[in-house]
Each structure stands twice: as C-alpha cells, then as structure tokens.
Amino acid sequence: MGDVRSLPVPDGLEGERLDAALARLFGFSRTRAAELITSGDVQLDGATAAKSDRVHAGAWLEVVIPPPPAAPVPVAEPVPGMRVLYEDDDIVVVDKPIGVAAHPTVGWTGPTVVGGLLGAGHRVATSGAAERQGIVHRLDANTTGVMVVAKSEVAYSRLKRAFKERTVDKRYHALVQGHPDPLRGTVDAPIDRHPSGDGRFAVVAGGKPSVTHYDTVEAFRAASLLDVKLETGRTHQIRVHMAATRHPCVGDLMYGADPRLAARLGVTRQWLHAASLSFDHPVTGELVTFTSDHPDDLATALERVRAES
Template sequence: MTEQRNLPVPDGLEGERIDAALSRMFGLSRTRAAELIAAGDVLLDGVTPAKSERVRAGAWLQVRIPPPPTAPAPVAEPVPGMRILYEDEDIVVIDKPTGVAAHPTVGWTGPTVLGGLLAAGHRVATSGAAERQGIVHRLDANTTGVMVVAKSETAYSRLKRAFKERDVEKRYHALVQGHPDPLRGTVDAPIDRHPSGNGRFAVVAGGKPSITHYTTIEAFRAASLLEIDLETGRTHQIRVHMSALRHPCVGDMLYGADPTLAARLGVRRQWLHAVSLSFDHPITGHRVTFTSDYPEDLARSLEILRAES
C-alpha cells in the first residue's frame, strides 16, 4: 500500500541534499530516495526537485512511498560447480562458484545458493525473509569460496548472533593492483551506499563502521596477493576498502580496476576468494574450520604473474 507523507523539513536538516534528508526522515536508503525523486513521487514546495538539491528548514515536503519491490522466492535450480564441503543436521557448508548469488534479490535472474541447495534436496532453515531462509552471511555473486547455510532454526539464530558479534573468522585472498604500502595494515573506514545510487558502495562519513586487516602474501610486478581478515561484514567491504587504498581488486571494474591487466590475466570478475571460515558449531560448540582452494580462473592468473615476475 502506498504511503503518503506531508510535512515540513525539520530544522536539523537545513542544507542537506534532499536524497539524504529523505533517507534520514523516513529510514530509506539513499538509492531508494533517489528512485522516488526520479519517479516524481517527491515534491518540495510543490515542485519536483533534483536529487542533489539542498533543502531549506520549513520547506513543505510531499512524499509518496510505494511499497518496495519484493524479491522472488527461491526456485530450486541446479548450480553446476557448487560443492558441499560439509553437512550435518544443522548446517551445510558449500564452496560457492562464481556467478551465483546467495539468495534471490530484485533484479537478479541468475542461479542462487538457496536454489542450488533446494534442487539437490537439502533442507534449509525457514527463519528469516522468505527469499533468504537459512542465509546467515553472503558472498557477492562473483566472489567464490566458503559459505555456511543454516539448516535448523537453532543453527540459524546462533550463527546470525555469531556473525553479528564478530565471533566468526572470515579469511579471504585478494589479488590487488600495485603494491600496498605498508605491506601489512588495517583499513578502518565507514561504508555506505555511494551517493550516485548506482549500486556501488563507498567510504562515506557517517557510514557503518567497517574494519579490514590485510597482509601481503606475495608481490608481483603489477599486483599483490593479499590475505584479508574482516572484523565487520559490510556489502562489498573488501572491494571498497581496497579501492579506497588505490589498489582495487584485479578485474573489479565496478571499483576502478584496470581492464587491460584483467584481460592479460584472463580475469573476468573481481579476484576475490573466501579461502576459510571458522566458527563455533552452533550445536556442539566445537570450533570448526572449512577451507577452499582457488578456482581455475584465479589460479591460472597467478601462474601468469609468477611466470612474468
């Protein structure tokens, strides 16, 4: 049901961009606010504003907020190349291939982890939103590696809490352009949606706290292989933080990677792989660790770099 809101701009938002003001007033994302403005659902003193327009305290704001589009329910669909690393009555741990999203989202038409598990006859927890039942964390569609899915309701609630409380050790390897200086470091920079509203994220003042630790494993002429540990798990966190350091993941065109280098190495996606995941088993309490080898495309690119260096 469409919601209609008519009210003056609060004094505390004087001078804010209107998309940012809408976000703060109604709890919308900046992207969603920009969509409402573009659709003509926002009037400022009776006129449709530009999303970058600055608001004046007391200006009359009229906003129509249609219900957000809902993600489709997961469809059982086999996912070639998705391997089961471990399974019991409460969890299933997979090795996720590239081109596979964790769960259905608006606009995604490709395969999903949930769909692949359902197609193979695996049960998943029913907790959470219908389109992401059992999903306690996510990997980007083109990021490969270890991912755990909850099968029981108890496992779901305990794993969600463990991820929230940072009791899970998530380790990634990333091939980035150039050579980070220092070779080992920490990026502590808040992340939120990019103001452009084009699906990217960025280091943004007032964003969600985000902490990434990195260590150089191997240096090549044009790139460096890093081991990365995450304290937080923001969307695109590693990709955003590496780009902010001016060392984007090789192949990550969304965040400024060099297409020439990616083509030379045969990399058609961001070079980012979840190599291990450690957590306390939600039922037994025992610490468990699962690992994943590099997929063929990533391993081949390293062979090329080593031959050149």
C-alpha cells in the same frame, strides 16, 4: 497506492536540490529520490516538481511513498558447479561458484545458494526472512569460495550470533594491484553506501565500523597476493578497503581497478576468493575448518601474473 507523507521543508534544507532534500529527509538513495520525482510522486506547494528544483524552508512537501516490493522467493533448482563440502543435520557448507548470489534480492534474477540447495534436495533453516532461509553470512555474487548455511533452527541462531560476535575466522585470498605499504597491516575505516546511490559502498565518516587485516603472501611486478582476515563482515568490505588504500582487487572495475591489467590476466570479475572458514560447530561445539582452492579463472590469472614477474 503507497503512504502519503506531508510536511514543511525544514530550515536546514533551505536551498538544497529536491532530490538531495528527499534523500536526507527520508533516508532514500539519491537515485530512488529521483525516480519518485520523475514518476510524479512528489509535489512542492501543490505543484509537481523537478529533481533539480531548489527547495525553500517552509514550502509544503507531499510525497507518495510506494509500498516496498514483495520479497523475492528462492527458485529451487540445482546450481551447476556448486559443490557441497560438508553436510550434517545442522549445517551445510558449500563452495560457491561465480555468478551465484547468497539469496534472492530485488533485481537479481540469477541463481542463488538457497535455491541451489533446495533444488538439490537439501533442507535449510526457515528462521529469518523467507528469502534468506538459513543464510547466516553472504558472499558477493561474483566472489567465490566457502560459505556455511544453517539447516536447523538452533544452528541458525547460534551461527548468526557467532558471526555477529566475530568468533568466526573468515580468510580470503585477494590479488590486489601494486604493493600495499606496509606489507602487513590493518585497515580500520567505517563503511556505508556510496553517496552516489549507485550500489557501491565506500569509506564514509559515520559508517559502520569495519576492520580488515591483511598480510602479503607473494609480491609480483604488477600485483600482490594477500591473505585477508575479516573482523567485521560489511558488504563489499575487502573491495572497499583495498580500493581506499589505492590497491583495488585486480579486475574490480566497480572500485577503480585497471581494466588493461584485468584484460591482460583474463580476469572478468574481482580477484577475491573466500579461502577458508573456521568456527565452533553450533551443536557439537567442536572447532571445524573448511577450505576451498582457487577456481580456474583466478588460478589462471595468478599463473599469468607470476610468469610476468
């Protein structure tokens, strides 16, 4: 049994749909609100309500909020194809393959970087939430490339601070549809969860400040290869910002990419790769740089788009 919250519907929500009102009152996504209503955990004036019911100011709302699901723990097993680029007592740098999440999350049953490192006998820092051991930044499951994980507690706290203070140089390569205009520029637009609650993110007024710098490296007939420098590190940031400029990453169907172009180039995910990472080593203070080549699927797509041009 979760917490029961009882309150009158505020005047400002008069006439709203129940799912929208719940989302605004409690900060749920619309999807989450609809699930609670469907499972009978929401009552309006003592009666079970439907998600499309309109609420009236002063109506008595009772909501049973279930306890949060238990945090998943990493499964310690080696991850095929995950290479260690560098390791010392404080950090381990990996070249993350496709289909691997940074750490376990609710609903993710695939391999993780943390689990892969533990499974291969590497130690990782235990600071932070149990399921995020050593994780100081993340890549999407289907974004490949360079990722650093903290092994010592001092490395964890210093790297967390370096990412927060934006002193880490994060470079990505992105193959995007069309030709950005200007060829070199900055996208400075706030990002937050997409109002649909479907797992996407979007440029949203009042979202978290997000800044992406890009530079066209090579222009093709159908697409452009960009060198991208992230100033902030929001979830899906490059994907959202490029989609917002009408130049989504090739293959990124979640953010409006053309499925025919993706099929023609043989891409089954967003064409996005974390190509390099530079930072001051958290213990020695020395500037270190790690790089990763394009994996086979992205390299093949790049050859095809080049050949077409």
